[in-house]
Amino acid sequence: MQFLDPSKQALAVIGAGKIGTAILRALKDEWNVIGTGRSDETIERVRRIGAIATKDNAMACRIADVIILSVKPSHLRDLLPLSKHLEGKLVISVLAGVSTSILESEFPKARVVRAMPNINAIIGASVTAISAGRSAKESDVEVAERIFRKLGDVFRVPEEYMDPITALIGSGPALISEIIDAMLLGAVAAGMPRELAYKMLLRLMEGTVRVLEGTGMHPAQLRDLVTTPGGTTITGISVMEEMRVKSGIIYAIKGASDRAKEIGAYMEGERHTLRMTLSD
Helix, strand or coil: CCCCCCCCCEEEEECCCHHHHHHHHHHCCCCEEEEECCCHHHHHHHHHCCCEEECCHHHHHHHCCEEEECCCHHHHHHHHHHHHHCCCCEEEECCCCCCHHHHHHHCCCCEEEEEECCHHHHHCCEEEEEEECCCCCHHHHHHHHHHHHCCEEEEECCHHHHHHHHHHHHCHHHHHHHHHHHHHHHHHHCCCCHHHHHHHHHHHHHHHHHHHHHHCCCHHHHHHHHCCCCCHHHHHHHHHHHCCHHHHHHHHHHHHHHHHHHHHHHHHHHHHHHHHHHHC
């Protein structure tokens, strides 16, 4: 194993998938970083970015001052034996739908912060929401903010917003990519070369965001600036309304948020079931 730099704190990412690896890459110059994974492929990927790689979650937690849980919510049960190694440590969870109250119940001696970044972290352009658990100190939240600022923008939010944020921010890149792909296919259907349409479309998205941010306009105001009576824009919007595109996007966000709530409810039920089993 690589030696730790005694001048730096140690941070472990339990479950170094795409976002976990992005965290390790962003922090490796300021922290001793440790990434865990179950597959040889994951271990090799973690090693390639210069982090300590191991399949031993317990060892990683023993070494680390800060632990980031980055596994699928359904794998949380597999992490419960780690509780004894988390006493007095900051645990940051990026598990979708899993509340700080569940985590604090399972890891009662840890200090818990919940975070929701997104895949844009791979280029340092994530939007991350963070919420403090009851066990977390202000200094813990500041550490979490410092970590996730290395990946992009950070917002402190009340935890009650975390499920819709999971839908909007966590799932957002995939939903926006679907919209971009649909517009691209529409341009190809209308006769544009795919490569040219794609390059122009990405610049269009970037420019539209800059206008909205720079002017403070509501999206509907920008839409109305472009729309003229009997023109091409209103024709396109009319087709979108006929096909219920806007309603579909609204329901997509609401549905993803509801799914995050379902995951949380399921994990809560799993926790009670496990406790009853152990008590028997």
